[in-house]
Amino acid sequence: MTPAGSQDVPAEFVRSLRSLRAVTLRPEVILDEVPGPARIAPFSAALTAEVRTERRSVSAAELASGRFVVLFDPAGHEAWEGNFRLVTLVRATLEAEVGSDPMLGEVAWSWFTDALASADLDPLAAGGTVTRVLSQSFGSLDVRSEQTELEIRASWTAADEDLAPHLQAWGALLCAAAGLPPLPDGVVSLAPRH
Secondary structure, X not given: OOOEEOOOOOHHHXXXXXXXXXXXXXXXXXXXXXXXXXXXXXXXXXXEEEEEOOOOOOOOOEEEEEEEXXXXXXXXXXXXXXXXXXXXXXXXXXXXXXXXXXXXXXXXXXXXXXXXXXXXXXXXXXXXXEEEEEEOOOHHHOOOOOEEEEEXXXXXXXXXXXXXXXXXXXXXXXXXXXXXXXXXXXXXXOOOOO
16 A cells, blocks of 8 residues: 655554555455545555455456555554544445344444454444435436445554554454455465456
8 A cells, every 4th residue: 555645654554555565355345546645644544445256356256345545654643543534435226125224324334333342453443324315216217226325434553563463354344344255263264266
């Protein structure tokens, strides 16, 4: 990842980005580097992701997508309760019956908290929102079935510069939103064979 910010990039921030490079996510998750936001913190970096039924296939269905942003302020930030703030977004399309469940917000937020807990993370100042939008089509689009768009926005502060477990947790959150079953401990997902 390439940091956004001034020329004198702190070593602590560089080490945090290197920790992300060591992470391997499930083969269904496709990561790409994008520029980090420039005005929120002195230093930033970002990744986008898509969860697809097949890796890098044009015909593969997108199951979920998202963004993982690393913000770093060497002076710290009172609201963050630290120097490293992680900001995430996860989007997924759900079946209408799942989207109409009144407990969907709580369930989706539990995906976030469970993902952090499974990575043995105890984040500081964690918060976020779960939004759902129900779409019904009419007229010439009447043949489309109802669908629900789910969006999970969350942010939290990392206790130190090792951000690898945070990226792992975010990958697990993406997969949960995509409807992929969790992998048991010690099991590695293999890419589909062609």
